[in-house]
Amino acid sequence: MxxxxxxxxxxxxDFGARAPMTSIDPSLETHGTTVIALRYSGGVxxxxxxxxxxxxxxxxxxxEKIMPLDDSTVVAISGAFARSVEVCRFLKHSFKYxxxxxxxxxxxxxxxxxxxxxxxxxxxxxxxxxxLFLPIVSAYDAKKDQFGxxxxxxxxxxxxxxxxACAGSGSERIRGIFEYLARKKGPxxxxxxxxxxxxxxxxxxxxxxxxxxxxxxxxxPPVTRILDRDGNRPIxxxxxxxxxxxxxxxx
Numbered sequence: 001m002x003x004x005x006x007x008x009x010x011x012x013x014d015f016g017a018r019a020p021m022t023s024i025d026p027s028l029e030t031h032g033t034t035v036i037a038l039r040y041s042g043g044v045x046x047x048x049x050x051x052x053x054x055x056x057x058x059x060x061x062x063x064e065k066i067m068p069l070d071d072s073t074v075v076a077i078s079g080a081f082a083r084s085v086e087v088c089r090f091l092k093h094s095f096k097y098x099x100x101x102x103x104x105x106x107x108x109x110x111x112x113x114x115x116x117x118x119x120x121x122x123x124x125x126x127x128x129x130x131x132l133f134l135p136i137v138s139a140y141d142a143k144k145d146q147f148g149x150x151x152x153x154x155x156x157x158x159x160x161x162x163x164x165a166c167a168g169s170g171s172e173r174i175r176g177i178f179e180y181l182a183r184k185k186g187p188x189x190x191x192x193x194x195x196x197x198x199x200x201x202x203x204x205x206x207x208x209x210x211x212x213x214x215x216x217x218x219x220x221p222p223v224t225r226i227l228d229r230d231g232n233r234p235i236x237x238x239x240x241x242x243x244x245x246x247x248x249x250x251x
Contacts, residue, residue: 029130030054032065032084033168034207034214035076037136037149039189040196043228044138044147045235046076047200049170049208050223051215061215066223070095071231072140073111078168079133083125087118087133108141112150112158119156126154136165138227147189147227163188170207170214177203193226194243197235201247217244 035048048065051058066076067088073095077084094114098106106114115137126132137150151165152158164178181199182188188196201222208216221244224235 030059030081031079031213032063032081033078034170034204034211035065035078035136035167036171036200036203037076037138037165038196038200039147039149039163039187040191040193041189042193043140043226044074044149045193045196045200046074046136046138046225046227047204048076048223049204049215049217050220051213052081053213056212058215061220064223066225067092068225068232069111070099070105072105072142072227073108074138074225074227074232075115075135076138076167077133077135078171080131081133083122083131084133084135087122088135091115091118108139108148111139112137116152116156116158119152119154123155134167136167140227140229142229145229168214170204170211173210174203174207177206194239197224197239198243198246201243202250205247205251218248 030052031054032052033049035046037044037046046066050061050063050065052060052063063081065078066074068074069088069092075088075091077088091114095106095111098110115135122131132154134154135152139148139150140146141148148160149162149165150158150160151167163182166175166178185191185195185199201217204214204222205216208214221240224240225232226235
């Protein structure tokens with residue numbers, strides 16, 4: 001019989017007890033946009049531009065906005081960059097702690113509840129305009145052999161879309177395109193990776209044209225990651241470059 005640890009990683013590190021950082025000027029926070037998760041026939045593709053901004057300043061054009069939390073869970077972050085990276089690192093250790101103490105993987109439902117809990121604990125800071133970030137999560141449930149795409153609000157409420165999710169300021173400019181493409185080309189989850197990747201890059205390119213906080217990829221490739229039944233990994237560089245050239249040629 002497997003005994004579940006009596007204390008969670010949250011309780012051990014007292015993660016939720018941290019006081020709001022009221023001395024920070026929200027305009028000085030570095031923010032990241034735009035992130036997209038798309039189902040395809042073999043799993044989930046996640047893409048992100050690489051721009052990080054603070055107010056009207058471009059702080060960095062090599063930001064990593066997609067992080068694997070474990071072999072079957074990938075998170076993409078938009079919003080307050082420092083706080084989101086901190087929370088993602090905490091979640092990664094939380095999942096590992098459970099795996100090593102319970103000698104089994106945390107269920108997908110358990111992982112999603114941990115993410116919601118982390119966001120709920122971050123809400124006091126977010127309500128003061130500090131540390132607000134919105135993740136989108138791609139997860140694979142090996143027991144059910146199912147992929148899921150989830151998004152959250154700032155208080156930790158969870159929502160699920162079986163086909164896609166997007167977040168960040170650039171996402172507001174392209175939100176309607178997802179449904180349009182699904183009607184024209186069929187459900188995202190029925191299509192091949194090659195086709196979905198091209199459409200995802202095209203939407204990132206449109207977002208960059210319409211949103212100053214979203215970076216283009218003419219010089220710097222976007223961040224990409226695929227999650228399938230074998231785990232998660234970046235898109236092959238050769239395939240990514242080929243699709244980038246195809247999208248840029250359409251302009």
